[in-house]
Amino acid sequence: MNKTAIAFLLGTLLSLYVSYPLVTGSLLLLCLVTFICYRKIWILGFIVGLLWCAYQAQFAIENKLAANAPVKVSQVQGLIASIPETYPDHISFEFLPEAPSLPRKIKLSWYFPPEHTPKAGERWQLTVKLKPPFGMMNPGGFDYEKWLFSQGIGATGYVKKTADNQRLVKSKYWQINDWRFQLQQHIQSIIPTASQLPLILGLAIGQHDISQSQWQVLRQTGTSHLMAISGLHIGLAAGLGFYLISGLWRYTPFNTLRIPAHRIGAVGGLTVAIFYACLAGLSIPTQRALVMISLAMLALFLKRSVYPSHILSLACILVLLINPFALLSAGFWLSFAAVAIILLCFTQRFPAIRLAWLKIHFLMALGLIPLLILFFNDVSLISPIANLIAIPLVSVLVVPLIILAMIVLPMSSSLAAILLYAADFLLNMLWHILSFLSDLSFASWTTPVYPWPLLFMLLLAILLVLLPRGHPGKYLALVFLIPVLFYESDRPDTGDFYLTVLDVGQGLASVIETKHHTLIFDTGPRYSESFNTGEAVVVPFLRYRAIDHIDILLISHGDNDHIGGLQGVINNIAVDKVMVSQSITNIDTRLCKAGQHWQWDEVEFTVLQPFPTQAGSENERSCVLRVHGKNLSALLPGDIEKHGEQALVQHYGEALKSDILLVPHHGSRTSSSQPFIDAVSPKYAVFSVGFRNRYGFPVKDIVQRYTTVESEILRTDWNGAILFRNGDAPILWRQHEEQLWTSKATE
Structure with missing residues (x-):
């Protein structure tokens, strides 16, 4: 059973990540021949995993709205499939539309909705504007397209305001999501x-609104798994x-x-587990736990002894049969790995391990390090201590109180409130402890992005331990461990620099690295109170590059699409100096002026604008930076327009010549005059623009002007992040990291 589960998992994994039909076809043929010759069941498991996942993937791809599909407004009828x-x-x-021409599931936003908003399980008629599933593509960033693919969402859009x-x-009445909404x-x-209401809702129905600062505390203490309905909690509910x-x-x-008590108890335990898992929305960890508990309760009911590892293996196969895309979730790997570590370390040990409950925290934290580095590039060093406190408190006291409160809620709201307030008191006490631990300077370890060979060596080292x-x-x-401990991420040679133009949608954010220094030029937009590209794009990229401080953060001007992520960066990364074109309240800044010049590691940095007496709009007075190294030069002009371009040409002339130009004002008609070009x-002419942005940037005529001077056109909406490394050809992240779920952006 164990070999079959591993083979099935590998077949599924290969089908998702190897996009060469010739390779997969040859391997499939080889496996078929081998199975015919040797009749090994694990070979059949590999074949079934490969074919089943390939079939599901093809169905999911056909279910997506095509990347080149024209934008149109449609009136659709369908079912609200989640709690809003x-x-x-x-x-x-x-939303599950009933129109056969649309994907089976779409994700909608409704801005300034009416007083009577949609509720889970209701059928609605909506006028919607849809677009293909599309997200920003950046090193170290969240792959939104992969998440949409794993959730079976084939399009996104918003509801238009109409009568x-x-x-x-x-x-x-049978709609589970409606029950969850009513309970919420x-x-x-x-x-x-x-x-601690958000945490209580997270533990009660898997629906919470935890702030970014709270997630930061949970991440740094390694306790995120406790604040949602996880496999551990499903097991507690069953018990x-x-x-x-x-x-x-x-x-x-x-x-x-007539019926022994243990059989009735098995049925009751499974019933409570199913009830709690449904309230959680049947997430991947709860699916795994529910399958394992079902098998264990069935064995108990039938008085059959089974190996725990066989239960884990069968659970893995069943979860992947239900949803092969579960492999794309970090939760799948972490939940199964955690149980596997327990089985490896604490079963069939004679004599029994003393203080096993204490050792399990340490070994669990140690065993999950490779996965945490792979998925998050961040490891909580205080996780064993934090979980030693949090797990007993949450699992033994808080979760039972919440489950009992939900059971008695239909009968007595007052009693349920007493139980929930008791859980709130315990969570509040725990939160003070976790906040203190997360503030410690050594709370977490941010790792560089290790190459695959080093990750494999780390995995071997952990398994041996x-x-x-x-x-x-x-x-x-x-x-x-020696190569892993002494590994350092690559940095430019002396005299060279790296320039990365990040994909932040309609806006600009870029990072310049020399051998020992880092400069940020703009931080992208803030889209809402809870989302800005400083936190969502720039900071993850810096962590991906193992950069823990910024020497200069330069903001070209005060428009949201350039400055919106500033606070998000400052809140997460140490910044030595902030330079701006105009003062910003509550932030210590220095004004950038024409003539400012410095050198880092033999790379020249020069501020070309604004001039002391320069007039015009805020765009015209953008900070303009030129960077010159041994093998590469770049001009970053912000959002200057034609008058600003004319002033630059008059003052600097041919000295403006550069290998890379971040095209002014995203390719609008007000910039990129022919003398400037x-x-x-x-x-390379780089357009930092959002996919199908409402401004229509870049304008086709402007793109044509750069084509006439034989510039290579690069766009963040088509190419994702664009990485320039010395004089080599740029790395286009969307194409470099393309997978079967990645949209191919075109006009």
């Missing part, structure tokens, strides 16, 4: 003053149901003569 998420200016929800938007049918409303109404039902059954002797004492070769772990004569 509420934000200050809009709501967001999943035709109306509810057609109320939610049916009920909990909010009976404990309105609870300080609670088992002991409660079997205990009550034992007090009825007549019934125990987890093996029983006295196992041969155990001390080889030190040998495998001729003076710069760039080898």
Whole structure:
């Protein structure tokens, strides 16, 4: 069973990540021949995993709205398929349209919705504007397109404000999401003053609105898994149901003569587990736990002994049969790996390990390090201590209180409120402890992006450490760890620099690296109170590059699409100096002026503008920076327009010539005058624009002007982040990291 599960997983993984039909076809043929010859069941598992995932992937791709599909407004009818998420200016929800020409599931936003907003399980008629599933593509950033693909979402869009938007049918009583929504409303109404209400909702129904600062605390302490309904909590719910039902059954002797108490307890435990998992929305960790609990309860009911590893293996196969795209989620790997570590370290050990409950925290934290580095490039160093405190408190006290509160809620709101306020008190006490731990300077370790060979060596080292004492070769772990501990991410040579133009949608953010220094030029926009590209794009890229401080953060001018992410960067990364074209309140800044000049590692940085007496709009007075190295030069002009371009040409003439030009004002008609283009004569013209942006940037005529001087056209909407490394050809991140779910952007 174990070999079959591993083979099935590898087949699924290969189908998702290897996009060469010749390779997969040849491997499939080889496996078929091998199976015919040797009749090994694990070979069949590999074949089934490969074919099943390929079929599901093809179906999901056909279900997507094509990247070149024209934007159009449609009136559709369908079902609200999720609990709407509420934000200050809009709501967001999943929608199942009934139109056969549309994808089976779409994700919609409704800005400034009506008073009677949609509820889960209702049928609505909506006028919507849809676009293909598309997201920003950056090193270290969140792959939104992969997430949409894994959720089966084939298009995104928003609801247009019209009188035709109306509810057609109320939610049916059997709709689980409606139950979850009603429970959410009920909990909010009976404990309105609870300080940890978002965490209680997360543990009750898997629906929470935790702030970025709260997620930061949870991430740095390694306790994020505790603040959502996870496999551990499903197991606790099953155990609670088992002991409660079997205990009550034992007090009825007549019934125990017919059906033993342990059988009734198994049914009760499974029922409570299913109920709790449904409230969680059947996330991947809960699916895994529910399958494992179902198998364990079935074995208990039938009085059959089974190996725990076989239960884990069968759970893996069933989860991937239900949803092969679960492999794309970090939750899948972390949840199965955690159980596998427990089985590896704490089963069939004789004599029994002393203080096993204490060692499990340490070994779990140690064993998950490779996965945490792979998915997050961040490891919590205080996770064992934080979980040693948090797991007993949340699992033994908080979760049972919340489950009991939900059970008694239909009968007594007052009693449920008492239980929930008790859970709130415990969570509030825990939060003070976690906040203190997260503020420690050594709370977390941000790692560079390790190459695959080093990650494999790290994995081998961890596996050797987890093996029983006295196992041969155990001390080889030190040998495998040496290259990992002394690895440093690459930096430019002296005299060279790296320039990365990040994909921030309609805006600009770029990073310049020399051998020992880092400069940020603009930080992209802030799209809402809860989302800005400083936190979502720039900071993850800096962590990807193992950069922990910024020497200069230069903001070209004060428009949102250039300065919106500033606070997000400052809140997360140490910044030595902030330079701006005009002063910013509450931030210590220095004004950039024409003539400012400095040298880092033999790379020249020169501010060309604004001039002391320069007039004009804020765009015209943008800070303009030129960077010159041994093998590469770049001009970053912000949003200057024709008058600013004319002033630059008059003052500097041919000295403006550069290999790379971040095209002024995103390629609008007000910029990129022909004399300016001729003076710069760039080898690469980079347009930082959003996919299908409402301004129509870049304008086709402007693009044509750069084509006439033989500039290579690069665009963040088509290419994602654009990485210039010395004099080499640029790395286009969307094409470099293309997978089967990646949209191919075109006009």
